[in-house]
Amino acid sequence: MNIALLGFGVVCSGVYDILKNMPEYNVTKILIRNPAKKTLDCMTLDFTDIENDKNIDLVVEAIGGLHPAREYILASLKAKKHVVTANKAVVAAYFEEFIAAAKENGVKFMVEATSGGGIPWIKNLQRVGRIDDVTNIHGIMNGTSNFILSAMTSEGKDFADVLKTAQELGYAEADPSADIDGDDVRNKCAISASIAFGCPVDVNGILQAGIRHISKADIDGVGKKGYNVKLFATAKRNGDSFDAVVEPVLLNKYSVEANVPKNYNITCLYGETIGEVKLYGQGAGGFPTGNAIVQDIIDVNKDNAFDINFDKKLNKTELISGKYYIRIPDGTAGWKEIIGDIIESEESTAAGTIVITKETTPAKVHKLFSINKEIFIARFA
Amino acid sequence: MNIALLGFGVVCSGVYDILKNMPEYNVTKILIRNPAKKTLDCMTLDFTDIENDKNIDLVVEAIGGLHPAREYILASLKAKKHVVTANKAVVAAYFEEFIAAAKENGVKFMVEATSGGGIPWIKNLQRVGRIDDVTNIHGIMNGTSNFILSAMTSEGKDFADVLKTAQELGYAEADPSADIDGDDVRNKCAISASIAFGCPVDVNGILQAGIRHISKADIDGVGKKGYNVKLFATAKRNGDSFDAVVEPVLLNKYSVEANVPKNYNITCLYGETIGEVKLYGQGAGGFPTGNAIVQDIIDVNKDNAFDINFDKKLNKTELISGKYYIRIPDGTAGWKEIIGDIIESEESTAAGTIVITKETTPAKVHKLFSINKEIFIARFA
Numbered sequence: 025m026n027i028a029l030l031g032f033g034v035v036c037s038g039v040y041d042i043l044k045n046m047p048e049y050n051v052t053k054i055l056i057r058n059p060a061k062k063t064l065d066c067m068t069l070d071f072t073d074i075e076n077d078k079n080i081d082l083v084v085e086a087i088g089g090l091h092p093a094r095e096y097i098l099a100s101l102k103a104k105k106h107v108v109t110a111n112k113a114v115v116a117a118y119f120e121e122f123i124a125a126a127k128e129n130g131v132k133f134m135v136e137a138t139s140g141g142g143i144p145w146i147k148n149l150q151r152v153g154r155i156d157d158v159t160n161i162h163g164i165m166n167g168t169s170n171f172i173l174s175a176m177t178s179e180g181k182d183f184a185d186v187l188k189t190a191q192e193l194g195y196a197e198a199d200p201s202a203d204i205d206g207d208d209v210r211n212k213c214a215i216s217a218s219i220a221f222g223c224p225v226d227v228n229g230i231l232q233a234g235i236r237h238i239s240k241a242d243i244d245g246v247g248k249k250g251y252n253v254k255l256f257a258t259a260k261r262n263g264d265s266f267d268a269v270v271e272p273v274l275l276n277k278y279s280v281e282a283n284v285p286k287n288y289n290i291t292c293l294y295g296e297t298i299g300e301v302k303l304y305g306q307g308a309g310g311f312p313t314g315n316a317i318v319q320d321i322i323d324v325n326k327d328n329a330f331d332i333n334f335d336k337k338l339n340k341t342e343l344i345s346g347k348y349y350i351r352i353p354d355g356t357a358g359w360k361e362i363i364g365d366i367i368e369s370e371e372s373t374a375a376g377t378i379v380i381t382k383e384t385t386p387a388k389v390h391k392l393f394s395i396n397k398e399i400f401i402a403r404f405a
Numbered sequence: 406m407n408i409a410l411l412g413f414g415v416v417c418s419g420v421y422d423i424l425k426n427m428p429e430y431n432v433t434k435i436l437i438r439n440p441a442k443k444t445l446d447c448m449t450l451d452f453t454d455i456e457n458d459k460n461i462d463l464v465v466e467a468i469g470g471l472h473p474a475r476e477y478i479l480a481s482l483k484a485k486k487h488v489v490t491a492n493k494a495v496v497a498a499y500f501e502e503f504i505a506a507a508k509e510n511g512v513k514f515m516v517e518a519t520s521g522g523g524i525p526w527i528k529n530l531q532r533v534g535r536i537d538d539v540t541n542i543h544g545i546m547n548g549t550s551n552f553i554l555s556a557m558t559s560e561g562k563d564f565a566d567v568l569k570t571a572q573e574l575g576y577a578e579a580d581p582s583a584d585i586d587g588d589d590v591r592n593k594c595a596i597s598a599s600i601a602f603g604c605p606v607d608v609n610g611i612l613q614a615g616i617r618h619i620s621k622a623d624i625d626g627v628g629k630k631g632y633n634v635k636l637f638a639t640a641k642r643n644g645d646s647f648d649a650v651v652e653p654v655l656l657n658k659y660s661v662e663a664n665v666p667k668n669y670n671i672t673c674l675y676g677e678t679i680g681e682v683k684l685y686g687q688g689a690g691g692f693p694t695g696n697a698i699v700q701d702i703i704d705v706n707k708d709n710a711f712d713i714n715f716d717k718k719l720n721k722t723e724l725i726s727g728k729y730y731i732r733i734p735d736g737t738a739g740w741k742e743i744i745g746d747i748i749e750s751e752e753s754t755a756a757g758t759i760v761i762t763k764e765t766t767p768a769k770v771h772k773l774f775s776i777n778k779e780i781f782i783a784r785f786a
Contacts, residue, residue, distance in 0.1 A: 042536060042678055142679045144529055151525065155423060155699055178659075278559075280671075280685060283661050288681075290661075297423055297692040298523045300669075302685035304661060311678040318536055328709055 025325045028053040028074040028105075030096055031087040032061070035110050035137070038314025039084055049321060052080060055087075055096075075099050082106040082324060084317055086137075090114050101125040101133065108320040110137035110313055116211035120224040123332050132329045134320035135219075139212040140165060142312025143305035144319065145291040149219050150330040156295025158220040162258040162405075165212040167287030167307040168196045168203035169235050169255045174285050176243045177252055183238055195287050205234035206255065206270045213257035217268050220293065221261045223336040225268060231390045233271040237398045241375035242351055246274055246402070252282040253402055260343040264336075267343035269386040273405035274349055281405075342385045346403040350379040350389065356396045363392065406706045409434040409455040409486075411477055412468040413442070416491050416518070419695025420465055430702060433461060436468075436477075456480050463487040463705060465698055467518075471495050482506040482514065489701040491518035491694055497592035501605040504713050513710045515701035516600075520593040521546060523693025524686035525700065526672040530600050531711040537676025539601040543639040543786075546593040548668030548688040549577045549584035550616050550636045555666050557624050558633055564619055576668050586615035587636065587651040594638035598649050601674065602642045603717040606649060610721055612771045614652040618779045622756035623732055627655050627783070633663040634783055641724040645717075648724035650767040654786035655730055662786075723766045727784040731760040731770065737777045744773065 025048060029036040032054050043049045053074050054067045062069075071092070074080060083100040085107060087093050093114040100107050102125065109115060115122065115138050126133035136146045140163070152158055164170050168190055175186040187204070190196035202208045214227035235255055243253060251274040259268035275282035280302060284290045289307030294300055306312035323329040347368065352359050353376045366381045366388065381389065392399045406429060410417040413435050424430045434455050435448045443450075452473070455461060464481040466488060468474050474495040481488050483506065490496060496503065496519050507514035517527045521544070533539055545551050549571055556567040568585070571577035583589045595608035616636055624634060632655040640649035656663035661683060665671045670688030675681055687693035704710040728749065733740050734757045747762045747769065762770065773780045 038678070046536075143682065144532065147532075148525055148529070151528075151700065154703055155427075155696055277659075278664050279666075280661055280664050283659050283664050285660075295696075297419070298696040299687040299690075299693050300685070301524065302683075304681070304683035304685070306680040309680075312680050315536055315676075315679040319532065322535055 025049050025082060025321070026052045026080050027321065028055065028077070028080045028083045030055045030083060030085045032056050032067070033086065034310040035086040035313045035317070036084060038310030039317050042311070042314050042318045048325070053077060071096055071099070075103050080105055082108060082321060085109040085111055087111065088113065090117055094118050097122055098125055101129050101131055104129050104131055106132045106134070106324045108134040108137070108317050108324070110317060112138040112208065112211035112215060116214040116227040119215065119218055120334055123334060132324045133332070134324060134329060135215060136320045137313050137316035139215050140289050140291050140303070141305065141307040141309060142315050143289055143291055143303045143307065144316070145216070145303055146219060147319070147330070148301070148303060149216065149293060152293060152295050152298055152301065153220070156297050157261070158293050158295050159261050160294040161216055161220050161292065162256050163291035164254050164281065164284050164289050165257050165291065165307060166203050166209045166255060167289060168200065170284060170289070171195050171287040172204070173235060173253055173255065176238070176240065177247065180240065182240050204236045206232040209255060209257045210270045213259060213268055213270050216257065216291070217259035217266065218334070219332060220259065221266050221336060221338055222333055223266070223338040224334050225266065229340055230268045230270060231386045233390060233393070233401055235272055237400045238272065239351070239375055239400070241373065242400055245378065246349060250277050251275060252277050254281060254284070256405065258344055261338065262343055264338055265341040265343060266338045267341060269344050271386060272402035274402050275405055342387060345383055345385050346405065347383055348381045348389050349402045349404070350381065350392065351375060351400045352377045352379065353396065353398050356399065358395045359392060362395070363389065406430050406463060406702070407433045407461050408702065409436065409458070409461045409464045411436045411464060411466045413437050413448070414467065415691040416467040416694045416698070417465060419691030420698045423692070423695050423699045429706070434458060452477055452480070456484050461486055463489060463702060466490040466492055468492065469494065471498055475499050478503055479506055482510050482512055485510050485512055487513045487515070487705045489515040489518070489698050489705070491698060493519040493589065493592035493596060497595040497608040500596065500599055501715055504715060513705045514713070515705060515710060516596060517701045518694050518697035520596050521670050521672050521684070522686065522688040522690060523696050524670055524672055524684045524688065525697070526597070526684055527600060528700070528711070529682070529684060530597065530674060533674060533676050533679055533682065534601070537678050538642070539674050539676050540642050541675040542597055542601050542673065543637055544672035545635050545662065545665050545670050546638050546672065546688060547584050547590045547636060548670060549581065551665060551670070552576050552668040553585070554616060554634055554636065557619070557621065558628065561621065563621050585617045587613040590636060590638050591651045594640060594649055594651055597638065597672070598640035598647065599715070600713060601640065602647050602719055603714055604647070604719040605715050606647065611649045611651060612767045614771060614774070614782055616653055618781045619653065620732070620756055620781070622754065623781055626759065627730060631658050632656060633658050635662060635665070637786065639725055642719065643724055645719055646722040646724060647719045648722060650725050652767060653783035655783050656786055723768060726764055726766050727786065728764055729762040729770050730783045730785070731762065731773065732756060732781045733758045733760065734777065734779050737780065739776045740773060743776070744770065
């Protein structure tokens with residue numbers, strides 16, 4: 025099988041290194057952007073070299089971002105090449121379009137590497153779906169934010185200090201927004217829910233709260249009550265309805281998810297006959313993500329790939345609910361107008377007002393961000 | 406696809422109920438032992454009814470035990486019927502013979518349901534093996550013993566009380582030996598290691614220690630030092646060597662494995678490029694195990710099944726080691742002769758002498774059972 029790589033960063037280098045030991049698979053072209061980095065003969069700066077190469081069977085896309093990734097993916101599918109991608113942003117935005125284009129052209133569109141890195145999450149989600157309706161998924165799907173939360177919990181450090189360490193170790197980008205504000209998780213949540221529920225889920229409809237404004241006081245306070253904080257993607261389905269949200273949650277310290285360490289991920293599903301299944305592993309990195317891509321490549325080559333079918337029409341409604349821990353910084357005006365009717369307890373602390381709510385919905389609580397983006401919320405999961 | 410079920414207990418009833426909703430699959434014959442339980446027309450008391458039925462494509466074996474399970478499996482394979490089994494004892498004992506017979510007759514022999522119940526363990530182990538050599542596996546592979554250990558830890562109860570509760574809830578058999586002495590885990594360890602390493606592993610060569618003699622004092626004592634006790638299967642490979650052992654281990658309380666609750670299982674692997682992967686789920690029960698069997702059936706039908714290849718020859722050597730916690734009941738003679746040279750600390754308690762050893766091997770420590778089977782051991786993992 026002849027393969028082209030779009031991009032040659034951490035992920036595609038991982039793919040390249042893994043495929044070197046697999047004689048059935050040849051990387052025959054690599055698209056790069058910077059002419060100074062042309063270190064291999066097969067490297068090209070021109071995508072049409074790949075698009076027009078009839079000998080290329082499969083294109084791996086890992087350039088990231090929406091454009092030109094979308095255009096390259098569509099052009100590759102139209103040129104009857106299978107596409108394997110690690111780019112969660114572009115898949116979350118254009119999943120339905122890609123699946124339709126793949127079907128139209130009789131090729132496969134594969135997304136294992138978009139969600140959960142080395143965890144065989146998408147494949148197992150599809151496999152469980154052969155027997156069960158998957159009605160619930162949740163998980164820790166971002167290594168950077170988990171690294172930060174774990175270190176804050178185990179080492180008692182402040183957010184800013186831990187973020188700095190994460191950046192030095194290469195676990196966090198110079199601009200960490202996508203990781204700590206939940207954008208990355210939201211993309212993975214949309215992709216996972218789309219596959220789990222058989223219906224394209226609009227990523228922009230998923231409410232999102234991150235961990236940027238979590239404080240040592242939050243970690244210590246909930247810790248004393250027996251909880252760890254984790255950033256969760258959660259999605260549920262009930263009949264023709266679904267719901268999805270990305271937000272911090274409070275987990276019993278003695279639970280599996282609460283103890284996912286460092287930059288690891290965990291993804292969880294519930295199906296009627298199989299029950300709960302949880303998958304844990306490296307959520308990022310060249311080799312784990314490269315491994316996920318190569319598994320997709322092998323599945324395409326061996327005709328073992330599952331089709332992604334968006335044959336269901338589901339409506340977004342409020343299926344997710346819970347009590348919330350909310351810390352409101354001093355001087356925030358108007359919060360009582362928003363959550364005044366759901367206060368279970370309220371406490372003034374040095375770090376702000378801490379409210380525990382009655383059972384409520386994400387929509388109700390996320391309204392708080394309209395008055396102050398620095399409010400920290402976490403749902404009791 | 407026409408399917409025969411051997412047995413109609415918890416597991417085969419689960420299979421039957423799941424397949425009822427899948428029109429592609431028909432259960433056309435069911436072997437039962439007790440004529441009084443013949444509630445369906447398709448039930449027969451005579452295995453040759455199934456063996457000689459040319460319309461049956463696949464046989465599900467879940468009668469348990471070595472005989473006549475072995476004979477039924479071999480006869481089914483020779484009659485060119487695929488075999489899917491949940492019977493860990495017979496697979497652990499005759500795995501190589503079954504694989505050879507399946508190959509000879511051009512049919513599949515499938516074992517997902519033998520190890521980890523509803524956890525898609527075997528499939529993922531094989532799938533990871535397409536890219537990586539799996540060099541380490543471990544896990545909690547028995548729900549009954551995990552239920553007991555979890556309840557002892559979280560509720561502070563004695564072994565005997567918790568075992569009684571487990572029996573009342575149907576999690577433990579009237580004779581719980583296979584679960585609490587490690588026999589069941591040893592079978593699963595042999596099967597998992599055979600697949601992970603591509604070499605039939607002799608189940609009788611695996612050292613085994615159980616949890617029958619664990620006391621509240623053990624749980625409390627190691628708990629104060631920050632550890633939970635779990636019963637682990639562990640196997641390692643290094644080049645042409647492998648090692649495997651079943652024994653209690655001590656795990657940091659704030660680790661994923663230490664927090665596997667109730668009767669759940671977790672199975673873990675390490676591969677070079679994928680890194681650590683852990684899979685969590687229901688290790689037993691009619692629907693989860695039935696689900697695993699039906700996944701095998703679908704894989705056979707869709708030609709998605711992986712072949713099991715025993716093309717490697719590995720030697721058993723000592724690759725597993727660690728420090729041990731050992732509690733020696735008062736009045737035990739001769740233990741100093743066995744472990745006198747590896748004592749790191751020694752303490753006299755009301756419950757016996759507690760020894761922490763230096764780094765050593767299972768073989769060294771398991772020798773203690775030759776002088777007193779009631780000695781409790783657990784390796785620091």
